[in-house]
Amino acid sequence: MESLTHLAQGFAIALTPANLLYCFLGVLWGTIVGVLPGLGPLAGLTLLLPLTYGLDPHGAIIMLAGIFYGAMYGGSTTSILMRIPGEAASIITCIDGYEMARKGRAGPALTIAAIGSFIGSTVSIVGLMLFAPPLAELMVNIRPAEELGLMVLALTIVTFVSHGPMARTVAMILLGLLIATVGLDPVSAHPRYTFGVMELTDGISFIAIAIGLFGISEILLTVEQVALHKPIRPTLASLLPRWSDFREALPSIVRGTGIGFLFGLIPGPSGVISTFVSYALEKRVSREPEAFGTGKIQGVAGPETANNATTGSAMIPLLVLGIPSIPATAILLSALLIHGVTPGTLMISRHPDVFWGLVASMYIGNVMLLVLNLPLVGIFVNLLRIPYAYLASLILVVCVIGVFTLKASSFDLWVMTAFGLIGYVLRKFDFDVAPLLLAVVLGDKIESAFRQALIVSNGRYLDLFQSNLSKGLAAMLVALIAFQVLSRRLNLRAKLPKEE
Amino acid sequence: MIRIRQRSGEIAIAAALAGLGGFAGYGALQMPLGTASVPDAGFFPLACAGGLALGSLWILVRAWYRRAGVEGCDLGHAAVAVVVAGLAILSFVFEKYGFAMLFPVLTAVIRTLAGRTWLHAAAIAAALSFGTWVFFVVLLGVQLPALLVL
Numbered sequence: 001m002e003s004l005t006h007l008a009q010g011f012a013i014a015l016t017p018a019n020l021l022y023c024f025l026g027v028l029w030g031t032i033v034g035v036l037p038g039l040g041p042l043a044g045l046t047l048l049l050p051l052t053y054g055l056d057p058h059g060a061i062i063m064l065a066g067i068f069y070g071a072m073y074g075g076s077t078t079s080i081l082m083r084i085p086g087e088a089a090s091i092i093t094c095i096d097g098y099e100m101a102r103k104g105r106a107g108p109a110l111t112i113a114a115i116g117s118f119i120g121s122t123v124s125i126v127g128l129m130l131f132a133p134p135l136a137e138l139m140v141n142i143r144p145a146e147e148l149g150l151m152v153l154a155l156t157i158v159t160f161v162s163h164g165p166m167a168r169t170v171a172m173i174l175l176g177l178l179i180a181t182v183g184l185d186p187v188s189a190h191p192r193y194t195f196g197v198m199e200l201t202d203g204i205s206f207i208a209i210a211i212g213l214f215g216i217s218e219i220l221l222t223v224e225q226v227a228l229h230k231p232i233r234p235t236l237a238s239l240l241p242r243w244s245d246f247r248e249a250l251p252s253i254v255r256g257t258g259i260g261f262l263f264g265l266i267p268g269p270s271g272v273i274s275t276f277v278s279y280a281l282e283k284r285v286s287r288e289p290e291a292f293g294t295g296k297i298q299g300v301a302g303p304e305t306a307n308n309a310t311t312g313s314a315m316i317p318l319l320v321l322g323i324p325s326i327p328a329t330a331i332l333l334s335a336l337l338i339h340g341v342t343p344g345t346l347m348i349s350r351h352p353d354v355f356w357g358l359v360a361s362m363y364i365g366n367v368m369l370l371v372l373n374l375p376l377v378g379i380f381v382n383l384l385r386i387p388y389a390y391l392a393s394l395i396l397v398v399c400v401i402g403v404f405t406l407k408a409s410s411f412d413l414w415v416m417t418a419f420g421l422i423g424y425v426l427r428k429f430d431f432d433v434a435p436l437l438l439a440v441v442l443g444d445k446i447e448s449a450f451r452q453a454l455i456v457s458n459g460r461y462l463d464l465f466q467s468n469l470s471k472g473l474a475a476m477l478v479a480l481i482a483f484q485v486l487s488r489r490l491n492l493r494a495k496l497p498k499e500e
Numbered sequence: 501m502i503r504i505r506q507r508s509g510e511i512a513i514a515a516a517l518a519g520l521g522g523f524a525g526y527g528a529l530q531m532p533l534g535t536a537s538v539p540d541a542g543f544f545p546l547a548c549a550g551g552l553a554l555g556s557l558w559i560l561v562r563a564w565y566r567r568a569g570v571e572g573c574d575l576g577h578a579a580v581a582v583v584v585a586g587l588a589i590l591s592f593v594f595e596k597y598g599f600a601m602l603f604p605v606l607t608a609v610i611r612t613l614a615g616r617t618w619l620h621a622a623a624i625a626a627a628l629s630f631g632t633w634v635f636f637v638v639l640l641g642v643q644l645p646a647l648l649v650l
Contacts, residue, residue, distance in 0.1 A: 167559050170516055174552040178545060185531075185541035193527055193544055216587070223579040223613055273636045389613030390624060393606050395509055396583065400590050400602075401644065408643065413591035421584060428573045429509040447544045461538025 010356030027365045028065035031069020041071035043215045045331040050402035057339035062361040064335050068328050069311040071367045076113040087308035089271035092279045096299030108241035109300050114373045116253045116305035123257045124312025125362045135319045139345045144452035145464040149473035158435045169435050176436040180443020199411040207498050208403050208415040215399050215435045216420025219392050249301035255300040262308025271310045275303035325435050329354050330441040505572040514560035521553030582612040599646025603629045
C-alpha cells in the first residue's frame, strides 16, 4: 500500500510537462541509438550525459533511463529488417527475425518484438518497485567489509560472464582499478600517478574514458566496414500479427520475462546473455527445434522480451547498493552523483522523489516506446538512409563538445581520443572493454571500502568475515571460483578425445 | 593497411599491459605503502599494478606458446587514421579556436569517409557545424570557445 502511495507521488513528478518531455526525448534518442548500428545504449547515454548537466535531477535521470531502456526496444528493428543488430542484445533476433522478414512477415516479427519488450519491461519495473525498497531497508546497515565483498563479487561475476578468456577480463579489470587510482589518495591526499599534471589531480574523467572506449572506438570500428544493406520496408497494414502468432509467442514472452529479470540482477553483459539463454530455452522446449533459424516467432519473442526485462532489474543493484552491474548503469550512477544523488541503501529514503519519479517515468516511457516502435517504425528505418559518414561526423562533434564541456579543458579531449584508440585496438583483438569501465567506476569505492573495513577490524583480515553477510558473500565467491575451475576441467576432459 | 595476426596482436597488447603494470608498480613503490594492516596511498595501486603485470605476462606466455592461426586484424585503415587525426587536431586546438576549427576538420573527415568532392564535404561540414553550434550554444546555452563557424 505504501508503495502505491509513493508510486502516485512518482507519477505526479513524472507527469509534469517538463519531465514528460525529457522522458520522450530519452526514449526517442534511445530508439534512435538502438536502431543505428554501431551505437548502443552505452554510447547513447555517454553522448547525452553532458547535456543533462543543466537539468534538475529528476529530468536528468528520467531522460537517461529512457535512453537505456529505449535502446533495447530499437535494437530489434534493424535486426529484423536488415539482419544488422542495432545493439549487442539484439544479435540473436537477427536469426529468426530476419528470416520472418524475408518471408514477408516483418510486421508480425516487429509487433511481437515490441509487445514482448513492453511486457518484459513492465514486469521488470514492477519487480524493481516491489523488491528495491525492502532490499534497501535490509541493506541499510551494510558495513564496509560487506560492501567490499559485494563489489568484489560483482567484478568476479563479470570475469565469468564476459566474452573472451578469463585472464584477459581479469587484466582489463585490474587496468580499470589502476586507472581509478590516478589522482589524490582519498585518505592522505598523496598524489598518485599525476606526474605533475594539474588536470590529473582530480583523476581521469570517467565520462571521457567511457565516451572514448565505447563511442569513439565504435565509430573507428564501424567506419572501416561501412556496408550498404537494403532494409525491408513493412507497411502499417502488414504490422498486425495473426492470432496464432500471439498464441505461439505468449509462453515465450512469459519465459523471456523471467529469464531477463533474473539475469538483469547479475553483473556483466546481462542483456546479451539473457537473449542467448532465452533463445536456447525456446529451442529446447519447442516441438520443432529444427525449425529455429527459419523464421520461428518464438525465436524473436523470447530473446526480445528477455533483453528488455533486464532493464528494470539491472536498476536494483545500482539504486539499492550503488553498484552498477553493467556499463550503462555505471553512466547512470555518474549522472546521479553529478546531480547530488548518491545511489545506495539510503537513496530511496533520502531521495524518494528521484526513485519513485524514475519508476513512474519508466512505466510512461514504455507506453511511449510501444507507440514509437509500432506505427512509426518506418520513420526509424529511414534513419538508415543517412550516409554513415555524416552520422559518424555528427557523433564525433557531439562527443567532442560533450567531453569538452565537462571541465572546459582540452585535457579531457586528449583522454577521450587516447581511450578511443585504446578501445579500438583492444576490441580489434577481442579484449572486452566493458569490465575495464566497470572497474574504473568501482575502483574508488573498492579501495575506500577496503581501507575502511581494515580500520574497523583493527587491521585483522579475518575479522572482515565476521558478519553472516560477509560469510555468505565469501562462500559465494569461493563457490563461483570452484564452479569455474570445475567447469573448465570438465570442458578440458571433453575436449581431450578430440585432440587425441 | 597492416595485417596483424591475432596472436601477434595479443602478444603486443599483453606486453604493453605488462610494461604498464611494471611501470605503475615502480611508481607505487615510490609512494607511502603503509602496512598490510594499515595500507597507505601506494598499497592498492601496487596490488593492482602487480596483478596487472602478472596477469598480462600470463596472457603473453599463453599466446606465445599457442600455434599461430591464419586469423588476423587489419589496422591502419585510412578512414580510422583521418578520424583519429581529426580528433587529435581538435584536442589540440578546440580550447583556443572552438568552432572555427570544427569546420575544416569535419570537411576532411567527411571527404574521406563519404568519398565525395571537397565542395560537397565542405557544405555538409558547414551545415553540421552550424547546426551543432545552434543546438549547443544558442539553445542549450553551453559555454564553448567563442569563435564562430561561418
